[in-house]
Amino acid sequence: MPPENSATERTATIDRKTGETDIQLTINLDGTGVYEVDTGNGFLDHMVSQISRHGLIDINLKAKGDVHVGWHHLVEDVAITLGRAFGEALGDARGIRRMGHAIVPLDETLAMVALDCSGRGYAEIDTTLDEIMVETLPGSLVKHFFESFALEAKINLHAQIMAGVSPHHKAEALCKALARALRDALEPDPRAPSQIPSTKGTLSG
Numbered sequence: 001m002p003p004e005n006s007a008t009e010r011t012a013t014i015d016r017k018t019g020e021t022d023i024q025l026t027i028n029l030d031g032t033g034v035y036e037v038d039t040g041n042g043f044l045d046h047m048v049s050q051i052s053r054h055g056l057i058d059i060n061l062k063a064k065g066d067v068h069v070g071w072h073h074l075v076e077d078v079a080i081t082l083g084r085a086f087g088e089a090l091g092d093a094r095g096i097r098r099m100g101h102a103i104v105p106l107d108e109t110l111a112m113v114a115l116d117c118s119g120r121g122y123a124e125i126d127t128t129l130d131e132i133m134v135e136t137l138p139g140s141l142v143k144h145f146f147e148s149f150a151l152e153a154k155i156n157l158h159a160q161i162m163a164g165v166s167p168h169h170k171a172e173a174l175c176k177a178l179a180r181a182l183r184d185a186l187e188p189d190p191r192a193p194s195q196i197p198s199t200k201g202t203l204s205g
Helices: 042-055 072-090 139-153 167-186
Strands: 011-017 021-028 035-038 058-065 099-106 109-116 122-126 156-163
Touching: 011 072, 021 072, 035 042, 042 058, 042 072, 042 139, 042 167, 058 072, 072 139, 099 167, 109 167, 122 139, 139 156, 139 167, 156 167
Parallel strands: 035 058, 122 156
Antiparallel strands: 011 021, 021 058, 099 109, 109 156
């Protein structure tokens, strides 16, 4: 549920078309984890779906791009669009907890994410995947996805693989940890339902 003072659901719709990609996205931060994701890359679909399901964020995403030159443009632009939609849907962040964290296991893998919906984009990401293929994606693009999302969403994001062997498990666990940390941060704070969670009185800059 949205914070008590919220007049409308925290939703956003973005159509973003460039010479490299064409993306249509709708998100609902107060959803139930319903998703429909089609980017043309199976593992990117899997990553976004994990964020939706475990963050209880409804995501409807359709994306296509100039993949004949590689996956970079598509992955980057999907993350950019998700980040911008997140920021738009969040609004002034009134009534939320603001900060969240999660440690998520997936078999032999352990992933940690801590974040702050601070209005200031920053990313410190350690995936241990930079020189590895993760199914259909270069591992460096997993890190770039997290970085691009954080900067566009204007959140302070720290993500780290603490243990693990399988590249698939590492990327998936990071997405699940991001989802759970976002869910934590976006939850209404029952002790401050109408307050912007900052001594500055704003998280917009």
